[in-house]
Amino acid sequence: MxxxxxxxxxxxxxxxxxxxxxxxxxxxxxxxxxxxxxxxxxxxxxxxxxxxxxxMVVPRTGLPADNVGGDLSAGSRAAYTSPTNIGAYLWSTVVARDTGLIDKREAHRRMARTIGTVADLERHEASGMFYNWYSPANGEKLRTFPTDGSTIKPFLSSVDNGWLATALLLVSRADRQLKPRADAIRDGMDFGCYYNEAEGQGGQIRGGFWDEDPQETAPVLGDYCDMGTDVWYTGHHYGAFNTEPRMASYLGIASGQIPAKHYYGTFRTFPNDTCDWAWTETKPVGSWQSYSAGGESIDVFEGALPYRGTNIVPTWGGSMFEALMVPLFVPEERWGARSWGVNHPRYVRGQIQHGLDEAAYGYWGFSPSNNPAGGYREYGVDQLGLDGAGYTSDQERTTVDQPFEGCREGSPAPTSYGDGVVTPHASFLALRYAPKAARANLAKIERDFDAYGRGGFYDAVAVRSGQVSKHYLSLDQGMVMAALGNALADDDMRRYVARGALETSLRPLMKQEVFAR
CATH class of the missing domain: 1.10.287 (Helix Hairpins)
Incomplete structure (x- = not known):
């Protein structure tokens, strides 16, 4: 500050x-x-x-629930939590301390209790990774989902473990007394267990794995890190570059568990010289470039998608958190001035232009969130996503079918959009790159809707119907807290995380890259 x-x-x-x-x-x-x-x-x-x-936190365990009702009552807490939720609570506690909301003693007490519980959680012993769902009340691994009684097949997610490991690294540096305990947990987490070197030129990470046969999910048996036994990997890899799983990739590269070439192993866009990729959003612009990584030369198609007169390296679905959750902790736009430094502001501008001009909602900020009509949904700007279907910004799922030159025709652009859904956390993610616009958007949302409660902004608003999801989500509130910590406490989230091996490993890779203009 x-x-x-x-x-x-x-x-x-x-x-x-x-x-x-x-x-x-x-x-x-x-x-x-x-x-x-x-x-x-x-x-x-x-x-x-x-x-x-x-x-959201259960006092006895120090574990946060996945969400809580708008009244903030203990009875409205969800009966499940995830590694990401736990990580979000840990870094939010550091923000609360650094901005003066709580003192050092309370922050330490809270984090110590959570770290103590995390150390005792059941995890996959060979990889050191945590399962996707636990009970916040007692820390037990869940095998039945509390909301509907469905069976949970124990899964270990690469992206979720990435966010917990990020928080453990942050806590280790923010509270020196907790360093030994936080480091002991994180040091046992091997991100190389997700890395498939055979996928693409630089290798890619899988979405995760099951340690029990999930049967109907068509898994792939394998063992990428010499665990001593095969596990059932997801059939998909995270192949898109500008998405939130890159945090797990960064941690793996920094720890030496994943080779540096993996940074160039995912797609900025798919190449534009074949119709094989015509199912994606539209034909990209760009060219092939060669970069050095770990002594190897890697060829990368530096592609971008055109949107309203600007070329942008897309996310997978077109949402804000895919692009901008990672730079809450890693100064990508500083380390990669000719890549991320160009793309992050353009991506925010694209979201703003969609909300205010293209769809004419009067508001902007589209990212996965609660659905004001019930449940949870992925929202985004279709044209900012690599996936052809993309995430949509309204309840009616209005899509844009752009042409892929030489391969398929498109269809006329929509003449109108429906009930657009904005989530406040998207504006907080944009705070660094468009501060005036982000503050103005938040002020309008608070002024024009019943969208703000005792716990801050509710999770999502449908701007034409005025329907509001009056819930708070651990992940989304955690993003808000991290953005506010950076804004009010001298970039504290980045100061704790983005130094040492993370900087020495990743900064040279980002520095040499030039995104398509």
């Missing part, structure tokens, strides 16, 4: 030197007042969001 204040004052003082004294003095005062008002608003968001995060 202090550094951001200093930045504003330095800029304002430069104006003082170039303007008449009376005008400069007034401008400086306006800068100060505007900054103070902005900080106070963000501080209010942080305090209220922390209230909902705190309400």
């Amino acid at each position: 202090r550094n951001s204040v200093r930045t504003v004052l330095v800029a304002a003082l430069a104006t003082v030197l170039l303007a008449p004294a009376s005008v400069a003095s007034a401008d400086l005062e306006n800068e100060r007042r505007g900054h103070d008002r902005g900080d106070r608003t963000l501080e209010r968001y942080a305090a209220d969001t922390w209230r909902s995060v705190r309400a």
Whole structure:
């Protein structure tokens, strides 16, 4: 917070030197007042969001529920949690401490209890990975889903374990007393167990694996990290580059469990010289480039999709959290000035243009969230996704069928969109790249809808019907807290995570890459 204040004052003082004294003095005062008002608003968001995060936690175990009702009552807590949820609570606790919402003693007590429970959770012994679902009440691995009684086949997700490992790394550096315990857990997690070197030029990671035969899910038997026995891997890999699983890839590369060439092993877009990829969103622009990684030369198709006059490296579905959850912790736009540094702002601009201009909702910010009509859904901007079907921004699932030149024709663009669904966490993710637009969008959502409660912004709003999902989700509130920690506490999330092996391993890879323009 202090550094951001200093930045504003330095800029304002430069104006003082170039303007008449009376005008400069007034401008400086306006800068100060505007900054103070902005900080106070963000501080209010942080305090209220922390209230909902705190309400999700079972005191005895220190584990957060997946979600809680808008009334924040203990009885409305979900009876299940995940590694990602646990990670989100841990880093949210650090944010609460660093922004002055709780003191160091309380933060330590909370994290120590959670780390102690995590250390005792059942996990896959050979890989050190955690299962997808546990009871927040007692930490037991779930075999039956509490909401509908369906059978859970024990699964170990690469992306979920990536977020828990991120939080463990952060805690290790944010609280030195907890370092030995946090490191002991994280050091036992082998991300190489997800890495298939044979997939693509640089290898890709699987979505995860089961340690029991899941039978009807068409798994692939294998053992990528010499576990001593085959496991049942998902049939798919994470093949798209600009998606949230890259955090697990980064951790694997930094730890030496996955080779550096994997950074170039996923697709910016698929190549444009064949119709084999015509099922994707539209024909990309771009060219082949060669990069060095770990002593090897890797050829990469630097592709991008055109959207409203700008070329953008897409996510898989077109959502905000796929693109911008990772840079909450890793300064991609600084390490890769000619790649991520160009793409992140463009991606945010694309989301804004879709919400305000193309679909004319009057609001923006599309990302997986609760569905205001019930359940959970993936929302996004179809044209910002690599997948042809993409995620849609409205309840009616209005898609855009663009042509793939030389391979298939498209169809006329929609003339209107339906009941668009925005989620506030998407605006918080955009806060770094479009601060004025993000703050204005959040203020409009709060003003125009019954979208803000004691625990901060509710999860999602359908902007034409006015229907609101009055729930708080651990993951989404965790993203909000991380963004606010960076904004109010001198990039604390990045300071804890993005140093040491992560920087020395990844910064050179990002620095040399140039995305398609």
